[in-house]
Amino acid sequence: MNTSTSWLTNLRVAVVGASVGGLSVANVVHQLGVYVQVYERSPKGFQDRGGAISAIDLVLLEKICGGVNKQMQADMNILSKNIIQQRGHFYGTLWSCLYNALPEDTVHFESEMEQIFVVPNAPLKLAVGEHCLEFDIIIGADGGRSTTRPYVTRKLPAYAGYTLYRGLCDVQYTQGPPCGDEQVNGVDYVTLGYPIIAGKSELLSCELYMGMPEESVHGPSLNRQVTDEADDFADSSLESNPVANIPTNHGEVHSFNESFIKEEKAIGKHAYAIRRRAVPNWFIPFIYQVFGEETAFFWSQCAKYGKVTPHTVWEFVADRVVNGRVILLGDAAHLASPTTSAGAYTAMVDAYVLGQALEQSEDIDTALEVYNEDCVARGVKLYQASRAKGSRFAPDGWDPVSPETLVNWEEQG
Numbered sequence: 001m002n003t004s005t006s007w008l009t010n011l012r013v014a015v016v017g018a019s020v021g022g023l024s025v026a027n028v029v030h031q032l033g034v035y036v037q038v039y040e041r042s043p044k045g046f047q048d049r050g051g052a053i054s055a056i057d058l059v060l061l062e063k064i065c066g067g068v069n070k071q072m073q074a075d076m077n078i079l080s081k082n083i084i085q086q087r088g089h090f091y092g093t094l095w096s097c098l099y100n101a102l103p104e105d106t107v108h109f110e111s112e113m114e115q116i117f118v119v120p121n122a123p124l125k126l127a128v129g130e131h132c133l134e135f136d137i138i139i140g141a142d143g144g145r146s147t148t149r150p151y152v153t154r155k156l157p158a159y160a161g162y163t164l165y166r167g168l169c170d171v172q173y174t175q176g177p178p179c180g181d182e183q184v185n186g187v188d189y190v191t192l193g194y195p196i197i198a199g200k201s202e203l204l205s206c207e208l209y210m211g212m213p214e215e216s217v218h219g220p221s222l223n224r225q226v227t228d229e230a231d232d233f234a235d236s237s238l239e240s241n242p243v244a245n246i247p248t249n250h251g252e253v254h255s256f257n258e259s260f261i262k263e264e265k266a267i268g269k270h271a272y273a274i275r276r277r278a279v280p281n282w283f284i285p286f287i288y289q290v291f292g293e294e295t296a297f298f299w300s301q302c303a304k305y306g307k308v309t310p311h312t313v314w315e316f317v318a319d320r321v322v323n324g325r326v327i328l329l330g331d332a333a334h335l336a337s338p339t340t341s342a343g344a345y346t347a348m349v350d351a352y353v354l355g356q357a358l359e360q361s362e363d364i365d366t367a368l369e370v371y372n373e374d375c376v377a378r379g380v381k382l383y384q385a386s387r388a389k390g391s392r393f394a395p396d397g398w399d400p401v402s403p404e405t406l407v408n409w410e411e412q413g
Contacts, residue, residue, distance in 0.1 A: 021330025161394025
């Protein structure tokens with residue numbers, strides 16, 4: 001990027017949220033000579049967390065990071081190798097690239113935004129913990145349940161009608177991942193996956209899409225990769241349900257009654273947290289009923305040795321992403337189905353577009369007007385694509401039936 005726009009060097013920018021979108025925009029404005037600070041509520045970074053990303057635009061990533069430094073090179077090599085071998089990408093690898101491209105002390109963890117104070121003809125004030133800091137621009141990149149969004153728009157995310165379950169497991173424990181789709185009462189249920197690399201180890205990542213009534217799901221999470229959901233799953237043992245004991249090809253029987261256990265497992269140079277939560281007591285029986293033994297066994301191994309996490313799908317398109325000098329980016333500005341494969345990419349595009357607007361404009365207001373128009377237009381297209389893809393899991397006019405109800409119907413004959 002051309003850094004000759006001298007007025008930019010006087011700007012002070014705060015970014016709320018240190019996920020892919022937040023780190024992307026921090027990199028972009030840093031390259032323009034802007035003073036930027038990132039505030040993240042999580043106590044630590046996401047380099048060892050998260051699921052899989054199906055595709056990454058490496059050309060865009062290099063533009064955002066301003067090239068590749070020594071710290072980034074190892075992660076960039078992994079990303080390049082994944083593309084060549086047609087693998088998915090570990091979220092933490094992309095996050096590390098973006099984080100390592102920033103100067104030290106740019107990102108502040110365990111720093112939650114409390115409030116934004118807007119005073120006419122004065123800098124914005126951002127309350128973070130016990131501090132109240134002055135900035136010229138505040139960028140909300142804090143995910144689906146954004147605390148920055150209410151300062152820009154009154155619109156709220158809407159439930160898409162279905163939930164995505166993600167499974168992640170080391171290849172030593174299972175084969176697959178299984179892919180397939182089945183119809184129940186005219187509604188599609190889909191499972192699909194691909195291998196990913198985390199450090200030196202190979203993992204299997206799988207997604208399962210299923211329609212669910214809104215009253216049985218949770219609200220949007222603050223971050224796609226760090227969900228608050230699933231902590232209230234039923235902890236009852238599944239041993240009593242014969243369908244939950246899925247035999248392997250060798251006749252061995254595995255039961256899935258492990259409850260709320262947390263353990264750290266080292267995988268190569270990466271150590272990532274594997275949360276063995278209790279899955280809902282209908283989960284494995286439902287998969288067995290719809291997809292069969294092989295798919296049910298894969299998911300049972302994820303629950304036993306890896307992790308299974310639900311992500312309720314919410315959709316959102318903003319009527320505006322700029323209000324004064326508070327702006328939205330990434331999931332805070334637009335939420336779409338993971339089937340669009342556009343979440344991380346769109347957040348990175350948001351960051352790049354904002355950087356271009358700042359670089360090519362003569363003042364802040366003009367730049368933010370350009371960004372607002374572009375981001376809203378892309379958000380509308382993304383929302384339309386999300387609606388089209390999601391209709392197979394939650395068709396218009398469909399009266400939602402929970403997977404638990406379907407299992408009960410099957411058991412009752």
